[in-house]
Amino acid sequence: MKNTVRVLLLGICLAVMPPVHAGLEVFDFGGKVDEQRYKDLIGELRCLVCQNQSLADSDAELAHDLRKEVYELMAQGKSNDEIIEFLVDRYGDFVLYKPPVKPSTWALWYGPFALLLVGVLVLARTVRQRHRQADPELSEEERRRLKKILGEDGEGSGSA
Amino acid sequence: MPAFVRYLAPLLAFLALAALLYKGLSLDPHKVPSPLIDKPAPAFSLPLLKDPGKTLSADELRGKVWLLNVWATWCVSCRAEHPVLMQLAASGKVPVYGLNYKDKREAALRWLQRYGNPYTANAFDADGRVGIDWGVYGTPETFIIDKEGVIRHKHIGPITPEVLRSEIYPIVEKLERAG
Known part of the structure; x- marks a missing residue:
């Protein structure tokens, strides 16, 4: 019984459904x-x-x-x-x-690569700057102060 | 790099991008520029709408500035455009020729009888073959053709009184003056 209903429903659906490629010649x-x-x-x-x-x-x-x-x-x-x-x-x-590819579409074809290049340059710069900040060079004045501090602490070793 | 440059650069980049995108928003992607501008009008020879025994060809119209209006009775915006075409025809500034595009002859004739006929003559393009040569992809479309038979302008979509005043008339006048 259930199957008969199913088959009937399927039949109705197929009959009502318009053929998908009706528009094609x-x-x-x-x-x-x-x-x-x-x-x-x-x-x-x-x-x-x-x-x-x-x-x-x-x-x-x-x-x-x-x-x-x-x-x-x-x-x-x-x-x-x-x-x-x-x-x-x-x-x-x-x-x-x-x-x-022609002059009016150059931006379209090559634009993404140009942007990528800009991105790489910015990234390289940023990384280099960070690197420099992480390992800063001490000035003459700072070096002297450091020496003084370490010296006062008893050569700066073993005390920690 | 001075600090103000560092802070201004992203702002400027953002403004440039915003301007570009804003411009993009105001463009209508359905208005595809025609490659036919400044090219000779594609030749055609079609039966007249009113009299299938006679033909209209682009060659006959050499020596004068003319408009080709592509229309059909199934085209809703053509109906909206029609009164403006009547106004254009009444001004006598430029002859309007019609290309009745993929239409039924009786329907088109009835339309002209009911709403008035702004066209000097109508070519009947039943299968749209001439429409393809003219790059027609949506009606109404209007071409302005100069005395040498070269297409100088294309307006896509219905002509409004504003378009007539700011676009069609100035171009027609310029082409009329040009020898």
């Missing part, structure tokens, strides 16, 4: 277009509408159109670079999850 990968290459490519391109999703993940209308466009360009025999160039020409570097 059906393409024919039998011919010239390599399915893996297509999937890799739309996975690394960014959708402009829902900006934190790739073209592969997004269900936005534009993402549908751009997936179709990518498929068609692949069917025409275009290389990945050519397809990426096609999209960058229209939508800018924003479509790339991995921005190109």
Whole structure:
């Protein structure tokens, strides 16, 4: 009895649940277009509408159109670079999850290393300073006073 | 290192970072700069919305400054923008051409009948193919194209009276003067 209810519930859930990939188009990968290459490519391109999703993940209308466009360009025999160039020409570097290295993105690419370098320099300085403080050099005057104190204490040994 | 430098340096670093982050807060990440600015307008030849037998192409519009407004009846902010476009058309300062983007012809015609038609002509881009060439990713979008057929400006999102006054009109006037 319990099992029947379970099976029934599961059946209802499956019937009500919308298919997860309802938004994906059906393409024919039998011919010239390599399915893996297509999937890799739309996975690394960014959708402009829902900006934190790739073209592969997004269900936005534009993402549908751009997936179709990518498929068609692949069917025409275009290389990945050519397809990426096609999209960058229209939508800018924003479509790339991995921005190109150029003067305007230097801060992005090299900034973290510059900050790391600054951090290392500051750390080295601090450590050196601490070291010096831990082992301070006595001045002439201090040395004389020390001698005097130790001398009064009977050569400063054995008394402690 | 003098003491005041030692105490001021972190403060200055903090202020610089705060200024940078504050600037970041005021930027709208949905406004992606278009790579098409200062590039020739992508060519297109599309059927007119009103008369599918005729076509509109970017080439025909050479020699004058014009606006391309990308819109659709399913686009909510296009509705908000519409009265401003009417105002723009009434000013007679610059012709507004429409790119009716991924829309239904009957719906678009009904919209123009009901709310008024600010467009000199409308190109009907049913599958959004021309929209891709123009880098359209959200309607409404408005491009300003100069007499040489070069895109000089793109406004993303609805045009408000303020945008009209401070952005569209000054740019159009400058382009009109430029020969």
